[in-house]
Amino acid sequence: MKKVVKIIGITIGAVVLALTAAALYFNFKGMPYYEVNAPDITVEPTPERIARGEYIVNQTCAICHLGKDGKFSGTLMEDDPAFGAWYAANITQHPEAGIGKYTDGELMYLLRTGIKRTGQFAAPFMPRFNHLSDEDVKSIIAYLHSDASRVQPVDVRQPAQQPTLLAKVVCNLGMKPLPYPDVTVTAPPKTDEVAYGKYLVTQAMMCYMCHSASFETNDELTPENSEGYLAGGTMVRNPQDRSVITPSANLTMHPELGLGQWTEEQFANAVRFGQTADGQGLTSAMPKFTLMTDEDISAIWAYLQTVPAVEKNVLADAGQ
Ligand code: HEC
Ligand code: HEC
Numbered sequence: 001m002k003k004v005v006k007i008i009g010i011t012i013g014a015v016v017l018a019l020t021a022a023a024l025y026f027n028f029k030g031m032p033y034y035e036v037n038a039p040d041i042t043v044e045p046t047p048e049r050i051a052r053g054e055y056i057v058n059q060t061c062a063i064c065h066l067g068k069d070g071k072f073s074g075t076l077m078e079d080d081p082a083f084g085a086w087y088a089a090n091i092t093q094h095p096e097a098g099i100g101k102y103t104d105g106e107l108m109y110l111l112r113t114g115i116k117r118t119g120q121f122a123a124p125f126m127p128r129f130n131h132l133s134d135e136d137v138k139s140i141i142a143y144l145h146s147d148a149s150r151v152q153p154v155d156v157r158q159p160a161q162q163p164t165l166l167a168k169v170v171c172n173l174g175m176k177p178l179p180y181p182d183v184t185v186t187a188p189p190k191t192d193e194v195a196y197g198k199y200l201v202t203q204a205m206m207c208y209m210c211h212s213a214s215f216e217t218n219d220e221l222t223p224e225n226s227e228g229y230l231a232g233g234t235m236v237r238n239p240q241d242r243s244v245i246t247p248s249a250n251l252t253m254h255p256e257l258g259l260g261q262w263t264e265e266q267f268a269n270a271v272r273f274g275q276t277a278d279g280q281g282l283t284s285a286m287p288k289f290t291l292m293t294d295e296d297i298s299a300i301w302a303y304l305q306t307v308p309a310v311e312k313n314v315l316a317d318a319g320q
Pocket of ligand 2: 271284
């Protein structure tokens with residue numbers, strides 16, 4: 001009997017010791033580093049690319065990177081007990097405070113894989129744009145390197161990330177960089193409305209990122225495999241008042257719980273201006289895609305008609 005107790009005691013002691021050692025290791029190691037295999041490219045900054053980049057960056061990247069000064073100087077993104085405090089980077093051209101030192105190829109590599117030019121893993125809050133077309137990624141780069149006023153150097157230094165031990169463990173063991181695509185990535189033609197709408201929802205405008213079950217269960221390589229894809233429920237903080245947190249809406253065509261009874265015009269007003277049919281308006285947890293063209297609204301609307309309706313009441317589930 002005594003022997004058994006002793007063995008159990010030693011085993012528990014060994015486990016505690018191993019866990020403590022692992023915790024110390026990850027706490028000390030911090031965010032992991034990877035090899036940077038940036039492609040050797042120079043993006044030609046054509047006016048078409050800069051305009052296209054402006055359209056994407058000022059809608060999609062702006063969700064996180066737009067500072068209070070109206071420039072892309074970054075801001076606090078997340079501050080929670082589980083993952084710690086995370087700041088969206090200053091992505092203006094400032095060489096130290098911003099991304100002035102990034103080459104075209106390094107930006108391409110980061111946006112695809114999540115690996116920064118220093119080799120450090122940018123995670124878990126910086127999305128990877130793995131299936132965004134080469135042309136769209138080049139357009140983003142052309143805009144970031146252009147003379148547009150919002151990307152001119154701003155000396156606003158975002159504080160260092162403060163990941164918790166849990167975030168460090170997840171980023172070392174759970175999350176990995178995505179593979180750099182070894183083929184040319186193209187967007188579907190705009191004439192194929194449904195396919196193009198899906199491309200906007202899952203890549204260029206990233207609607208699925210907030211409108212599925214939770215950030216943690218999103219599948220970045222195959223977005224449509226994300227848990228509760230487009231049926232809403234992710235809890236999103238209001239960027240103006242971070243104490244307010246709202247579940248994202250069910251965007252499937254369920255007649256009561258989703259958008260089944262909405263018209264395309266109502267949809268457009270919600271997406272562009274946060275307006276709703278009942279006049280109440282959406283909270284600013286839902287970004288305003290004010291630049292969205294009629295063509296893109298129609299494509300997204302056409303695609304949403306093809307997504308299976310899901311019976312999910314996001315407000316009831318969130319207890320709101
Ligand atoms: C959901 C929020 C979010 C969105 C959307 C987003 N980012 Fe980020 N981004 C972040 C966060 C947070 C970081 C900091 C990550 C870190 O330091 O580990 C970051 C880091 C970066 C960096 C690295 C900066 C550095 O100092 O090395 C670049 C470049 C960048 N983002 C560009 C973009 C571009 C371009 C887009 C749009 C195509 C975009 N991001 C969309 C949150 C976001
Ligand atoms: C940063 C996270 C985020 C992103 C990205 C996002 N949304 Fe939302 N969206 C929300 C949240 C949160 C709500 C609920 C707001 C509220 O209830 O006040 C919402 C609400 C909506 C609504 C209102 C639906 C209803 O039933 O009231 C529509 C429509 C919508 N989003 C469409 C979109 C589309 C289309 C995209 C991509 C172009 C998109 N959203 C991208 C967070 C997001």
